[in-house]
Amino acid sequence: xxxEKLIQYIWQNKxxxxxxxxxxxxxxxxxxxxxxxxxxxGPDFFNAKVKICDKIWAGNVEIHQRSSDWKRHHHSAxxxxxxxxxxxxxxxxxxxxxxxxxxxxxxVLTFSKEIIxxxxxxxxxxxxYPCAEKLSSLSPIFVSSWMxxxxxxxxxxxxxxxxxxxxxxxxxxxxxFYIALxxxxxxxxxxxxxxxxxxxxxxxxxxxxxxxxLQIEAMLFGVAGLLPENPKDEYAExxxxxxxxxxxxxxxxxxxxxxxKMARMRPQNFPQVRIAQxxxxxxxxSKLFSKIVENPTYASxxxxxxxxxxxxxxxxxxxxxxxxxxxxxxxxxTAIHTIMINCVVPFLFSYxxxxxxxxxxxxxxxxxxxxxxxxxxxxxKWQQFGIEPQNAYDSQAVIELxxxxxxxxxxxxxxxxxxxxSTKKE
Numbered sequence: 001x002x003x004e005k006l007i008q009y010i011w012q013n014k015x016x017x018x019x020x021x022x023x024x025x026x027x028x029x030x031x032x033x034x035x036x037x038x039x040x041x042g043p044d045f046f047n048a049k050v051k052i053c054d055k056i057w058a059g060n061v062e063i064h065q066r067s068s069d070w071k072r073h074h075h076s077a078x079x080x081x082x083x084x085x086x087x088x089x090x091x092x093x094x095x096x097x098x099x100x101x102x103x104x105x106x107x108v109l110t111f112s113k114e115i116i117x118x119x120x121x122x123x124x125x126x127x128x129y130p131c132a133e134k135l136s137s138l139s140p141i142f143v144s145s146w147m148x149x150x151x152x153x154x155x156x157x158x159x160x161x162x163x164x165x166x167x168x169x170x171x172x173x174x175x176x177f178y179i180a181l182x183x184x185x186x187x188x189x190x191x192x193x194x195x196x197x198x199x200x201x202x203x204x205x206x207x208x209x210x211x212x213x214l215q216i217e218a219m220l221f222g223v224a225g226l227l228p229e230n231p232k233d234e235y236a237e238x239x240x241x242x243x244x245x246x247x248x249x250x251x252x253x254x255x256x257x258x259x260x261k262m263a264r265m266r267p268q269n270f271p272q273v274r275i276a277q278x279x280x281x282x283x284x285x286s287k288l289f290s291k292i293v294e295n296p297t298y299a300s301x302x303x304x305x306x307x308x309x310x311x312x313x314x315x316x317x318x319x320x321x322x323x324x325x326x327x328x329x330x331x332x333x334t335a336i337h338t339i340m341i342n343c344v345v346p347f348l349f350s351y352x353x354x355x356x357x358x359x360x361x362x363x364x365x366x367x368x369x370x371x372x373x374x375x376x377x378x379x380x381k382w383q384q385f386g387i388e389p390q391n392a393y394d395s396q397a398v399i400e401l402x403x404x405x406x407x408x409x410x411x412x413x414x415x416x417x418x419x420x421x422s423t424k425k426e
Contacts, residue, residue, distance in 0.1 A: 001065055001090075002065065002090055002116070003123055004063060004064060004065055005123070005412065006119055006123055006412065007063050007064075007065065007088070007090060007109065008037065008044055008045075008063050009119070009412040010109065010111055010115065010119075011034055011044075011045070011061070011063060011088055011109065012034060012037055012045075013418060013422070014031075014034060015111055015115050015421070015422065016109045016110060016111045017110045017111060017112075018031060021107065023052065023105040023106060023107060024092045024105075024106040024107070024108060025105070025106075027052050027053050027105065028052070028053055029050060029051070029052055029086075029105070029107060030050065030051040031050055032049040032050060032051055032056070033047070033048055033049040033050075034048055034061070035047050035048030035049075035060065035061050041080070042060075042080045042081075043060035043061060043062045043080070043081060043083070043084055044060075044061060044062055044063045045060060045061040045062075045063070046060055047059075047060075048060060048061045048085065048086065050085060050086055052105055057085040057086075058085070059083040059084060059085035060081075060083050060084045060085065061084065061085065061086050061087075061088060062075065062081060062084045062086075062087050062088070063087075063088045063089070064087070064088075064089050065089065065090050065091065066089055066090070066091045066092075066093050066094075067087065067089050067091070067092045067093050067094040067095070067096055067106060068093050068094045069089075070087060070094070070096040070104075071094065071096070075096075076096070076097060076098070076099065077099065078099075079099060081098070082098055082099060082100075084098070084104055085104075085105070086104070086105055086106070086107055087104050087105070087106040087107070088106070088107050088109050089106060089107070089108060089109065090108065090109060091108070092106055092108050115421065118420060118421040118422075118423075119412075119421050122411035122412060122417045122420075122421070123411070123412070128406070129385065129406065130411060130417075131411070131414075131416050131417060131420060132385045134420050135385050135386050135387065135416070136386050138416065138419060138420075142415075142419060143387070143416075146397075146415045146416065147393075147394055147397040147398070148397070149415070150397040150398075150400040150401050151365070151368070151393055151394075151396055151397040151400065153400055153404070154396055154397065154399070154400035154404075155345070155346055155349045155350075155364075157400075157404075158346040158349075158350070159346065159349060159350040159353060162176065162180065162346060162347060162350040163350070165179055165180060173289055173347075173351065174203060174287070174288075174289050174290070175202070175203050175204075176347075177288070177289040177343075177347050178198060178203040178282075178288075178289075179195060179198040179199055180195075180343050180346075180347060181198075181278075181281075181288075181339070181343050182194045182195060182197060182198030182278060183195040183198070183343070184338065184339045184342050184343040185274045185275075185277065185278045185339075186271075186274070187269065187274070187335070187338065189261050189265065189269075190260060190261055190271050190274070193224075193258055193259065193260055193261075193271070194271075194274070194278075196255045196258060197220065197223060197224050197255075197258070197275075199255075200223050200252060200253070200254070200255050201219050201220060201223050201252060202250075203282075205219060205246075205250045205252070206219060206220075206282050207286070209246070210282070210283065210286055213279065213280065213283040214238060214239065214242060215242050215246060216279045216282050216283050217239060217275070217276060217279040218238075218239045218240075218242035218243040218246055219242075219243065219246050219247065219250070219252065220275050220278065220279050221239055221243060221272075221275060222239075222240075222242075222243025222244070222246070222247050222252070222254075223247065223252050223253070223254050223255075224254070224258070224260070224271070224275060225254040225258055225260075226260065226271065226272055226275070226320070227239055227240050227243055227320070228240070228320040228321070231320070232320070232321075233313075235312075235313045236320050267318035267319075267324060268318065268327070268329055270318045270319055272314075272317075272318065272319045272320065273310050273314060273318055273329050276310035276314045276329075277308055277309070277310045277329065277330075277331060280308050280309065280310060280311075281304075281305070281308045284307070284308065285304055288304065289347065291304065292304070292344060292347075292348065293348070293351060293360070296348055296360065296363045296364065296367065297363075298367055298370040298371070301340060301344055301367070302336060302340070305331050305336045305339060305340075306330075306331070306336065307330075308330065308331045309328055309329060309330040309331075310329040310330075311328055311329070314329055315327060315328055315329070337371050337372065337374075337392070338374075340367065340371060341368065341371060341374070341392050341396065344367070345364050345365075345367050345368055348360060348363070348364035348367070349361060349364040349365070352364060365393065368391060368392040368393035368396060369391050369392075369393045370391070371391060371392035371393075372391060372392065373389035373390060373391050373392060373394055373395040374389075374392060374395040374396075374399075376399075378398060378399050378402045378403075379395050379398055379399070381402070382398045382401075382402070401414070
């Protein structure tokens with residue numbers, strides 16, 4: 001039996017035979033508008049329009065495998081289905097009615113065997129990448145167009161999260177950017193912890209001591225709960241004293257259940273080092289988001305992060321416990337690019353969207369074209385299939401494809417699957 005999801009797909013993309021249609025009762029039928037897919041409760045398609053005989057009907061469409069599914073799903077007693085104007089099925093095995101007793105017209109959907117053959121591979125739960133073998137047959141222009149759409153989709157999804165942060169911060173862009181930037185310094189592993197840290201240490205508190213690096217470090221390390229109980233050196237002792245004073249002054253406290261991860265991590269990536277680097281960035285760059293908006297070029301933004309180093313004490317330490325070989329711990333090129341990809345560009349894109357600034361929006365997208373493609377297991381997998389990202393614009397699109405379509409087995413919503421399904425065999 002054909003899955004209902006596939007029947008919906010065939011209807012939505014008009015892959016059915018659409019000539020000389022008749023209802024199950026023999027009335028002439030014309031599909032004017034298939035409607036809009038409903039992903040929530042209720043009929044499958046809203047705002048459809050059909051012509052039955054000489055009368056035009058506007059309303060909803062419900063899709064099932066069999067007519068009898070209407071009763072089995074108890075739609076007859078549900079007022080949400082009173083506006084159904086057409087019941088689309090594969091097998092008409094019963095008459096169906098609205099709550100008031102009126103019979104609902106039905107259409108038995110017909111389509112080519114080729115469509116089912118092409119679709120079958122995309123509804124096979126055991127196939128992880130059903131499109132892989134045919135990717136090479138797709139035109140580069142088509143693939144490029146889909147990549148552009150995926151990149152925009154990814155940034156729009158990230159904008160939703162940014163909107164939530166903005167709402168909680170009363171549309172304060174600087175504070176919101178500071179929180180997102182902090183999350184970036186967690187580099188995935190400690191992202192949640194860094195975000196909670198930033199939310200617990202307001203930017204306004206740090207700005208009041210913007211000229212004193214030690215005090216900025218003290219607030220961050222103190223609230224992070226990473227200061228030693230028994231400091232072994234002068235620097236750690238000063239931090240502890242400053243932290244006690246400043247946390248009392250600003251009524252700051254360590255969030256509950258803050259668990260910093262350090263297992264199987266290179267010492268230079270320890271949260272202590274990343275917090276020291278983050279503190280240095282706050283110390284060196286006041287009004288950081290404003291500077292980025294004013295000059296959203298790759299070189300300008302890169303330079304803001306290029307000289308961020310955890311030096312001094314941190315040249316010989318990765319935590320407060322042990323001395324390590326001397327090494328100046330600066331943000332590397334890959335780290336800076338990661339911050340630009342995951343924080344700077346999404347914020348610029350969201351800001352441009354809110355301000356209706358098309359020029360800034362294009363500049364935010366252009367930034368990704370100047371950043372090298374990311375190297376990770378997702379990108380490597382698609383490289384095996386012949387999709388070779390040239391820059392971060394492409395690699396972010398591939399990541400969106402993987403996470404929002406492939407991982408969810410949502411092939412029928414992907415343009416690649418649709419192209420393969422709808423392409424006729426020679």
